[in-house]
Amino acid sequence: MTDYGHDLRFGSFITPANAAPQQVVAVTQAAEEAGLDLATFQDHPYQPRFLDTWTLLSYVAARTERIHLSGNVLNLPLRPPAVLARAAASLDLLSGGRFELGLGAGGFWDAIAAMGGRRLSPGQAVDALSEAIDVIRGVWDADNREPLRVHGTYYQVDGAKRGPAPAHPVGIWLGAYKPRMLRLIGRKADGWLPTLAYLDSLRDIADGNAVIDEAAAGAGRDPRAIRRQLNVGGQFRTASSDRLLAGPPEQWAEQLAALALEYGVADFMLASDDPQALAVFGEQVAPAVRELVAAERAR
Amino acid sequence: MSGAPDLAGRVADGWSVALTGLAPDARRAGLAAVDDGARTAGRDPREVHRLATIGGPVSADTLEALAGEGFGVLVLATADPDEVRAFAGLVPEVRARVAAARAQAGVRVGTVRSAAVRARRRPGIDYDAIPASLADRAVEPGDAQYGGVRSNYLRGGSPGLVLRPRTTAEVVDALAYVRGQDVPLGVRSGGHGVSGRSTNDGGIVIDLGALNSIEVLDEATRRVRIGPGARWGEVARALHPHGWAITSGDYGGVGVGGLATAGGIGFMAREHGLTIDHVRAVEMVLADGSVVHADETRHPDLFWGVRGAGSALGIVTAFEFEADEVGLLGFAQLTLDASDTAGLLQAYGEVVEAAPRDVTAFLILGPPRRGQPAVARIMATVDSDDPDTIIDRLQPLADIGPLLDQQVVLTPYPGIIALPDPGPHQGQGEPATRSGLVEHITPEFAQAAERFLRSGATYFFQFRSVGGAVADVPPEATAYASRSANFSAVASAAAGAAWTRRGTRWPGTSAGSTGASRPTAVPAGCSTRTRPRRCGGCAR
Numbered sequence: 121m122t123d124y125g126h127d128l129r130f131g132s133f134i135t136p137a138n139a140a141p142q143q144v145v146a147v148t149q150a151a152e153e154a155g156l157d158l159a160t161f162q163d164h165p166y167q168p169r170f171l172d173t174w175t176l177l178s179y180v181a182a183r184t185e186r187i188h189l190s191g192n193v194l195n196l197p198l199r200p201p202a203v204l205a206r207a208a209a210s211l212d213l214l215s216g217g218r219f220e221l222g223l224g225a226g227g228f229w230d231a232i233a234a235m236g237g238r239r240l241s242p243g244q245a246v247d248a249l250s251e252a253i254d255v256i257r258g259v260w261d262a263d264n265r266e267p268l269r270v271h272g273t274y275y276q277v278d279g280a281k282r283g284p285a286p287a288h289p290v291g292i293w294l295g296a297y298k299p300r301m302l303r304l305i306g307r308k309a310d311g312w313l314p315t316l317a318y319l320d321s322l323r324d325i326a327d328g329n330a331v332i333d334e335a336a337a338g339a340g341r342d343p344r345a346i347r348r349q350l351n352v353g354g355q356f357r358t359a360s361s362d363r364l365l366a367g368p369p370e371q372w373a374e375q376l377a378a379l380a381l382e383y384g385v386a387d388f389m390l391a392s393d394d395p396q397a398l399a400v401f402g403e404q405v406a407p408a409v410r411e412l413v414a415a416e417r418a419r
Numbered sequence: 420m421s422g423a424p425d426l427a428g429r430v431a432d433g434w435s436v437a438l439t440g441l442a443p444d445a446r447r448a449g450l451a452a453v454d455d456g457a458r459t460a461g462r463d464p465r466e467v468h469r470l471a472t473i474g475g476p477v478s479a480d481t482l483e484a485l486a487g488e489g490f491g492v493l494v495l496a497t498a499d500p501d502e503v504r505a506f507a508g509l510v511p512e513v514r515a516r517v518a519a520a521r522a523q524a525g526v527r528v529g530t531v532r533s534a535a536v537r538a539r540r541r542p543g544i545d546y547d548a549i550p551a552s553l554a555d556r557a558v559e560p561g562d563a564q565y566g567g568v569r570s571n572y573l574r575g576g577s578p579g580l581v582l583r584p585r586t587t588a589e590v591v592d593a594l595a596y597v598r599g600q601d602v603p604l605g606v607r608s609g610g611h612g613v614s615g616r617s618t619n620d621g622g623i624v625i626d627l628g629a630l631n632s633i634e635v636l637d638e639a640t641r642r643v644r645i646g647p648g649a650r651w652g653e654v655a656r657a658l659h660p661h662g663w664a665i666t667s668g669d670y671g672g673v674g675v676g677g678l679a680t681a682g683g684i685g686f687m688a689r690e691h692g693l694t695i696d697h698v699r700a701v702e703m704v705l706a707d708g709s710v711v712h713a714d715e716t717r718h719p720d721l722f723w724g725v726r727g728a729g730s731a732l733g734i735v736t737a738f739e740f741e742a743d744e745v746g747l748l749g750f751a752q753l754t755l756d757a758s759d760t761a762g763l764l765q766a767y768g769e770v771v772e773a774a775p776r777d778v779t780a781f782l783i784l785g786p787p788r789r790g791q792p793a794v795a796r797i798m799a800t801v802d803s804d805d806p807d808t809i810i811d812r813l814q815p816l817a818d819i820g821p822l823l824d825q826q827v828v829l830t831p832y833p834g835i836i837a838l839p840d841p842g843p844h845q846g847q848g849e850p851a852t853r854s855g856l857v858e859h860i861t862p863e864f865a866q867a868a869e870r871f872l873r874s875g876a877t878y879f880f881q882f883r884s885v886g887g888a889v890a891d892v893p894p895e896a897t898a899y900a901s902r903s904a905n906f907s908a909v910a911s912a913a914a915g916a917a918w919t920r921r922g923t924r925w926p927g928t929s930a931g932s933t934g935a936s937r938p939t940a941v942p943a944g945c946s947t948r949t950r951p952r953r954c955g956g957c958a959r
Contacts, residue, residue: 140841 122329124344126386128413130406131158132398133192133351133391136171143393144171148180150395152187154402159184160192160222160389165199166231174199174207181215189215192351192389193224193295193313197237197245201252202277205259209286217288221256222313224295225249240274246300248274253292253308260285293349302328305346306335311387315351316364325350325383349387350379356400369400373408380413424449428456433468438485439496450489465531468492475502482513487520529554536561541579541621543602549582550592556583556629567843568626569618571610572672574846576618578605585629587736590704593625594734598706606734608647609674610844613852613911616730617677627676630736633657641742642699647676647735652838663742664832666691669781669798672839679738680729682899684907686750686800686835689779689887691743695726695899696892700739703732710736727898747829749801749809756821757784757795760869761862766819767797767882768860772905776887777802778812784872784880793872795820804829849914856885856904871910879911 132151136144148159159180163173177189189211194204204221212219225245226232233239240248251272258268262283270277293311296302297318305312312332319325325348333343354365354372361367364375379385388409390401427434434453438446454464470492471485482493495506521528529551539560540546549557558564558581568581579602582593597604603622610617610626618624630646633654641663645654652671658664666685668678683694691697700714703725711733713722724732757763767782774780780799787793801812809827817825828834857864860882872880886905894900 137841143841 122333122343122384123381123417124346124348124384124386125417126344126347126384128380128406128410129157129387130402130409131160131188131387131389132156132401133160133162133389135393136161136163136173136176137169137393138171139169141171144176145180145183147393147395147398148187149184151398151402152184154395154399155406156187156398156402158188158190158220158387158389160190163191163194163224164228164231165195166228166235177219178211178214181211181218184218186218188218188220190220190222190293193222193293195226195232196223196249196252197226197232197240198235201255201275202259202280204252205256206284208256208290209260209284212286212288212290213284215287217286219286220291220293220311222293222295222311223249223252225301238274242298243300244274246304248272249294249301250304250308251275253304256292258282260290291347293347296328297324299331302331303335306332306337306341306343307339309346311347311349313349313351313387313389315391317351317353322379322383325379325385329384347386348384349389350385351389351391352376353391356397369404370408372401372405373412376405376409377412377416380409381416424452425456425459428453428458428462428464428467429460431467433470433492435470435472437472437496439472439474447488462534463531466533470494472496475499475506477506477509479509479512479516482509483516483520486513486517532559532561541602543621544579544600544623546580548596548599549580550589550596552589552592553582553584553596556585557581558583568624570844570846571607571612571615571617572844572846573611573613574615574618574849576605576624576846577620578618578624579621581624581626583626583629587630587702587704587710590625590627590630590734590736591708591710594704594706595708597623597625598708606676606730607674608676609650609672611670611673612677615849625734627674627734627736635661636739641744643740643742645675645738645740647674647679647738649675650838651675651678652833652836655833655836656838658742659831659833661742662744662746664745665694665697665740665742667694667836669836670839671833671836675738676735677730679740680725680727680735682727684883684885684889686748686779686781686798687743687745687802687832688883688885688889689774690776690802692888692892693885693899695897696888697740697742698726698738699741701725701729701735702737703729703735705733714739723896724898727900729898745802745832747804747831748835749803749806749813749827750830750835751797751799751801751809751813751816751825751827753797753799753813753817753822754824755795755797755817755819756823757793758787759820760784760793760795760872761865763795763820764860764865764868764882765862767795767816768865768906770815770819771884772859772886774812774815778816778884779887780816780884782882784868784882786872786875786878794823800835850911851914852909852911854907854909856901857882857906857908858904860906868908877910877912879909881909883907883909 134144134147151159161173161176164170165172173191173194181189208219208221229239251270251274255270255275255277258270259282262285264282267279268277268282269279291310293313294301294305294309295313296305297314329348332346336343336346352365356369357367360371365372376388390398392398424434436449450469453467457464457467469490471490472494474496485493495503497503536559558568569576569578584590584593600623603619605616605619605622605624607617607624607626628648631648632646633649634644636642636644650671651667651673654675655664655671666687667683668685679694679698685694700712702712704710711718711721713725715722721732725735729735755763771780778799778801780797783796785794797816799813799816801809803809813827885907890902892902894902
């Protein structure tokens, strides 16, 4: 049970469906109007019913002003890391420092292979992601005069020029559930971004935090350097319930405050394409959670 | 050679070359290689665009010369805004000179479709004669957009050409062109019509989807102007902020044009009449291409016909409607055991006919499923925001049979007229539907309907209430004559069902009966919509 003391952020997790492309843009703008801090999008480049997430991120960056944007999470196997690094830095520069880099190791290998991607085992994919982070941070390290060389098993960069540096320190967030990935987060990443529905219980968060903290300490990092994040779903209802995130905004606020104070979660992404739900989340839930957490932290 | 011109000629849509440092001979050799590559691959060299990137400064003479060689896209390489402005300043003159030269040489201007697309063209359509105003938005088999325009809501289709005009003038152009093409013509507004005439096989479709404006003309008289391509769900949402609505079928995906030229039996029919009863004027294009405005005083005969048989008379490009003031509505969905189908239907008929006009009900029967009783679903609207009144009105309907499930909500009109999920129509096959108007649900009719349902011949059998305000309009006032009917019946079946053949009568009616109870096949102009889940937009 750890509170890492992070400032709280509230975001949206929006479906990038291509059937009505402008609707996705409108939902993103609604998230911004609702005062949310983040708009995030899943990335399945093999899914023909989705907009390409990178293209969507670039587009909505130009159609919003304040909200931060991220993949949730980007599919590394189909996105070469050196190019991804420059693309991320470019979008961060263009958007005035509003881009964050949620990354995933890949999971749907048949679909990835069907797109011409390389099929990896889960273990190999974690190693590949680790190498990719080295490549990405290497490219962003524009002050370093030495050409970038990463001689990995999965990714090789041999004397590439570095830069540009992003406009702000872009967070590398990893979607992760298993110990190997969690340890990688402890060593190299800036955020842990799981989806609540994929966890067996809240205990998984506490256990995951412990693995991350230990790996961070082992790498000489402060565990507080890593933000704990969570994709959540739920329903707003008039009547309270004993279930998680199924009730009025006040119930949501109490439950999310508990997740923040007891499990260290600082970024909450609501999976919803409904502007009204995002408005309730941003305008009612978020301030109430902040108030509850601030009061408890002040005690 | 930069840009691999032979490769571009064989497989690409354009050859892009940087001219800086490239000798004129090499440039011309590249262009020739594009042509050769295209011909080798069985393509028309005109399929391949030629793009030149040039360094400044440039003159109109240079640009005109390059265009004359075949470069259709000229790009200036610069980071200097002043150079960009100077370049852009040359463009009008260059365009004028090139246009003049092409006119003199008789060059046809436009995009040439690929050989692969041309190979899928259908006979009887002169694709090269498509008017310039429509050519860019025209869709033909093989085009990337074809999958999104070929079908309608209910049916698959394979038209040879879909024209998508944006203005009345373009509709005139489209009709002028189509008059010379000896193939079937379909006109589509929302593509929801059950008649199937909004698509075809090998013919032309004029898709009015872009004529979809919704505009308030006069607040005081609630006069609105709406394009045929708007959909009723969009209309409901646009009028709601004014406190208005136009009764309009039962589904938001139905297009305005089909419904408002045919009938429009909606959830407020008994109180507010048909959709066509709200039409005050139309702008339409007749088959000879003339644009006419019709209302009670101008072309009154046409105005009479367009309300009920409009699709036989021309293409309406704009409607003027008078909307009604509509507040919150009670909307009920009741599920009843229909084991005694005939008894339930007869009781439904009696209750509806006796109900005040603020009640409009639609009843849908499905055949009994294995081990399950036949079930009737009633959707009913009560124009009242008073819960007691709503319950009073609904109770008789809930009592016509064993009530299995019920849901009643208080909702604005857009809450009843759902919009479909985004995306194109995905209709498949050729389902059969027939509809007719019924005076009263007599015991004989009800028993015949039960036998019909139990035979398994239909998977969807609906009875919408009409009467009330619908019957206030004299039969001779519009081309929708059967005003005295109290019910509209619709039945759907898979393609080819025997009972759908011409001459088959509605159950319980006879060919000799008079007036509204007379059995009819789906008449011209009917946009009756059926779908087991959600039914929309029945016209008559």
